Amino acid sequence: MQRRDFLRVVGTGAAVVAVYPSMIGQTLYADDGQLYKAYEKVQLVGSDGSPIKASTLEKEKTYVFNYPHVAAPCFLINLPEKADSEVKLKSEDGIEYIWSGAVGKDSSIVAYTAICPHQLTHINKVDSFISYVPKAAKTMAYTEGGVIVCASHLSAFDPKRGAVNLSGPAPQPLASIVLEHAKDDTLWAVAVLGQDKFHEYFKSFRSEFKEQWGGKRKAKKLVSFSAPTVVINEYTKDVIQY
Amino acid sequence: MKKVMALLMIFALSTSAFSAEQKERISDMKHMADGMGLIMNGLLYNYLDNINAGVKYIQEGVNSIHKKGNLKTYLPADTAYAYKFGEKSLRRIMEYSNELDEAMKAKDYDGALESASLLMRQCNSCHSRVRGW
Numbered sequence: 001m002q003r004r005d006f007l008r009v010v011g012t013g014a015a016v017v018a019v020y021p022s023m024i025g026q027t028l029y030a031d032d033g034q035l036y037k038a039y040e041k042v043q044l045v046g047s048d049g050s051p052i053k054a055s056t057l058e059k060e061k062t063y064v065f066n067y068p069h070v071a072a073p074c075f076l077i078n079l080p081e082k083a084d085s086e087v088k089l090k091s092e093d094g095i096e097y098i099w100s101g102a103v104g105k106d107s108s109i110v111a112y113t114a115i116c117p118h119q120l121t122h123i124n125k126v127d128s129f130i131s132y133v134p135k136a137a138k139t140m141a142y143t144e145g146g147v148i149v150c151a152s153h154l155s156a157f158d159p160k161r162g163a164v165n166l167s168g169p170a171p172q173p174l175a176s177i178v179l180e181h182a183k184d185d186t187l188w189a190v191a192v193l194g195q196d197k198f199h200e201y202f203k204s205f206r207s208e209f210k211e212q213w214g215g216k217r218k219a220k221k222l223v224s225f226s227a228p229t230v231v232i233n234e235y236t237k238d239v240i241q242y
Numbered sequence: 243m244k245k246v247m248a249l250l251m252i253f254a255l256s257t258s259a260f261s262a263e264q265k266e267r268i269s270d271m272k273h274m275a276d277g278m279g280l281i282m283n284g285l286l287y288n289y290l291d292n293i294n295a296g297v298k299y300i301q302e303g304v305n306s307i308h309k310k311g312n313l314k315t316y317l318p319a320d321t322a323y324a325y326k327f328g329e330k331s332l333r334r335i336m337e338y339s340n341e342l343d344e345a346m347k348a349k350d351y352d353g354a355l356e357s358a359s360l361l362m363r364q365c366n367s368c369h370s371r372v373r374g375w
Contacts, residue, residue, distance in 0.1 A: 238326075
């Protein structure tokens with residue numbers, strides 16, 4: 001390979017990564033405090049395998065999919081109104097990062113990991129002590145609805161603002177799932193933004209992973225190609241809200 | 243006068259019933275706390291019998307709570323609504339104590355230490371909610 005060809009290949013690669021960050025699979029800790037981890041780009045699909053279309057998502061209905069690990073639950077919510085953009089957030093250890101905003105026609109579709117950063121309360125196949133409380137509903141965790149609430153110790157997160165922690169003992173926002181909304185209205189998960197708790201999560205619930213996923217190793221496998229996405233009541237038997 | 247006496251009787255009975263529930267709760271919690279103490283002592287001093295005894299105490303405590311039947315009446319009145327959280331905590335405590343027991347049998351002492359930490363965290367998780375720490 002000639003030097004000119006080599007430089008051309010390197011230059012093209014760098015440009016592709018700059019435009020599509022999901023092309024790289026490593027953690028980026030930028031000097032400006034951004035915390036971003038790209039994983040394989042996967043398409044959100046229904047339980048029948050057909051692609052989820054952003055325009056068909058019902059407002060304020062909570063959908064659940066697993067990403068980036070087979071047993072890492074995430075919320076997908078079409079909020080009742082446009083989400084804020086360029087929200088500055090801070091992780092538990094003081095790293096600042098920017099949540100760029102929601103996707104979809106109304107900029108209202110958001111996705112977050114459904115694992116509370118306080119004591120790892122999460123959705124599983126048996127029950128869910130963390131869920132979205134619609135705007136018109138009431139919660140003990142916050143003064144108004146339209147928030148994600150962890151019913152274990154009553155932490156509330158604002159899905160309109162990058163799931164920033166509003167009240168309760170949670171020390172940081174929920175990690176968010178970076179979505180891409182394609183021209184054909186399909187949705188893709190590409191990365192995790194913010195400080196996730198996957199390491200602690202996979203250490204803490206061995207019995208549950210064995211029972212529900214056939215073991216920790218299988219639960220920890222990375223999701224590939226597509227992520228089945230269902231409404232929360234199809235994912236879990238009991239949704240507990242206070 | 244009869245009405246007053248009847249009211250006093252009802253009050254006295256309800257107070258003593260509440261005290262009985264509270265006493266049972268304290269007794270169960272003390273038994274489990276003793277178990278946790280034995281586990282910690284066993285881990286610190288490498289005394290395996292204490293760890294095994296601690297696991298037994300904790301599981302006896304969980305079973306004793308289950309035998310009471312309804313967690314709604316077992317919990318303090320102001321946190322009775324969170325009985326599902328209490329039930330989940332009991333399930334987790336059982337899971338972690340079983341994992342600790344399995345780790346000990348497999349001579350996996352790192353695993354045992356980890357299970358003991360998770361067990362302790364689960365105890366505190368429930369206390370912080372139910373007692374409102």
